[in-house]
Amino acid sequence: MTDTVKVQLEDAQRTEKVKLALLSMQRYSWEQGVAAQAMLESGDMELAILFARDAVNRQDAAGKLGVMNDGYSVTDSAANGEAVARAAQATGDPLFEQGAARMLDWLLHHAPRTAEGTLRHVIDKPQVWIDSFYMAPPFLAVSGHYEEAVKQIDGYRQLLWDPEARLFGHIWDDEAKAYVRQAHWGVGNGWAAAGMVRVLERLPESMSEERERILGYLLDVLEGCLAHLREDGLLHDVIDDSSTFVETNAAQMLSYAIYRGVTLGLLDRRYIRAAERMRTAAHGRVDERGLVQGSCAAPFFDRPGTAPESQAFFLLMESAASRYRDAVGTEAETGASQEEGGAA
Incomplete structure (x- = not known):
C-alpha cells in the first residue's frame, strides 16, 4: 500500500466517523439543513431524503422547515430548503413539493425585513445577522x-461589511443603525463565504454583472480571513482577536468555499494551498469518536467544543475536496491526451 493510498483510506475512515457522530447529535433547524446539504454533496441521496422528511415533519404553521424550539429565527430554517426541493424532484412526493413551496412563500411574502428589503434574522428584533448569508440566498x-x-x-454586505478590517461584523440592529455585535466572528465569515459560493453556482451566466459583484465580495472576505490564518492552519474564534480561542469550523467552511469555488472556475488555484492547510488542520482536530473538536460549540457558540454544523462542514469540505481532485485529475488526463494526439 502506497503512502498516498494509506492517507486516503485513513481520511475516508475518519470521514465516516464524523458522519456517524453527526447522526447522533440533536439538531436545530439550520443544523438539520446543513447536515442534509452534507448528505446531498456526498452523494447520499437516501439519507438526504430522510433528513428532508423530518424537516417537513417539523415545519411550523408559518412554513419554516425543521423548527425545534427555534421558531424565533427568520432565515435559519431555509437551510433545509434545497434538500427538501431535491427530495421533491427525486421522489415526486407532494409532501416535499408542498414543504419547499411553503418555505419559499415564507421567505418571499411573510418574513420580516428591513425597510430596504433585507431579511432579518430574528422575528422579534430588527436585527440582521451574518448567519443569514448562508441560510436564505442559496x-x-x-x-x-x-x-x-x-x-x-x-443587503447583508451593505450592513455588515467592515472595509477597514476586510471582514464581516456579526449582528446589526437596523433600528438603532448600530452593531449589536461588531466582532469579526470566524464562523460568521465562513457562513458568508460558503453562502456566496452556493449562490454563484446557481446564478445564470446572463447575470454577469451580479456574478462579478458577488465574486468580488467573496474574494474580499477570503483575503480578509486568510490574512489572519495561523501557522497551524486555523483561525481564532474572532478572526482578528488573538485573545479568543483557536477555532476549527471557520477553517473548514473557508476550505469548503475555496475547493468548491476553484472547481467551479470562480477562484484562482492559488487559493488551494490555503484550503489544503485548513483541511489538514481540521483533520487533526477529529477525535477517536469522530467529533470535530475545538469548534464553536453548540448550543451557545461561545466556547470551544463540538457542534452539528461543524460535523456537517467537515463532510462538505471533504466532498468539495474530492470534487476538486477529480476535476484536476480529469484535466490532467485531458491535457495528456491532447498532447499525445498533437504529437501523433
Whole structure:
C-alpha cells in the first residue's frame, strides 16, 4: 500500500466517523439543513431524503422547515430548503413539493425585513445577522429567484461589511443603525463565504454583472480571513482577536468555499494551498469518536467544543475536496491526451 493510498483510506475512515457522530447529535433547524446539504454533496441521496422528511415533519404553521424550539429565527430554517426541493424532484412526493413551496412563500411574502428589503434574522428584533448569508440566498437561488438571492447578499454586505478590517461584523440592529455585535466572528465569515459560493453556482451566466459583484465580495472576505490564518492552519474564534480561542469550523467552511469555488472556475488555484492547510488542520482536530473538536460549540457558540454544523462542514469540505481532485485529475488526463494526439 502506497503512502498516498494509506492517507486516503485513513481520511475516508475518519470521514465516516464524523458522519456517524453527526447522526447522533440533536439538531436545530439550520443544523438539520446543513447536515442534509452534507448528505446531498456526498452523494447520499437516501439519507438526504430522510433528513428532508423530518424537516417537513417539523415545519411550523408559518412554513419554516425543521423548527425545534427555534421558531424565533427568520432565515435559519431555509437551510433545509434545497434538500427538501431535491427530495421533491427525486421522489415526486407532494409532501416535499408542498414543504419547499411553503418555505419559499415564507421567505418571499411573510418574513420580516428591513425597510430596504433585507431579511432579518430574528422575528422579534430588527436585527440582521451574518448567519443569514448562508441560510436564505442559496435556497432562493436554487428555487430560481435569482434577483431576490442577489438582493439579499447585497443587503447583508451593505450592513455588515467592515472595509477597514476586510471582514464581516456579526449582528446589526437596523433600528438603532448600530452593531449589536461588531466582532469579526470566524464562523460568521465562513457562513458568508460558503453562502456566496452556493449562490454563484446557481446564478445564470446572463447575470454577469451580479456574478462579478458577488465574486468580488467573496474574494474580499477570503483575503480578509486568510490574512489572519495561523501557522497551524486555523483561525481564532474572532478572526482578528488573538485573545479568543483557536477555532476549527471557520477553517473548514473557508476550505469548503475555496475547493468548491476553484472547481467551479470562480477562484484562482492559488487559493488551494490555503484550503489544503485548513483541511489538514481540521483533520487533526477529529477525535477517536469522530467529533470535530475545538469548534464553536453548540448550543451557545461561545466556547470551544463540538457542534452539528461543524460535523456537517467537515463532510462538505471533504466532498468539495474530492470534487476538486477529480476535476484536476480529469484535466490532467485531458491535457495528456491532447498532447499525445498533437504529437501523433
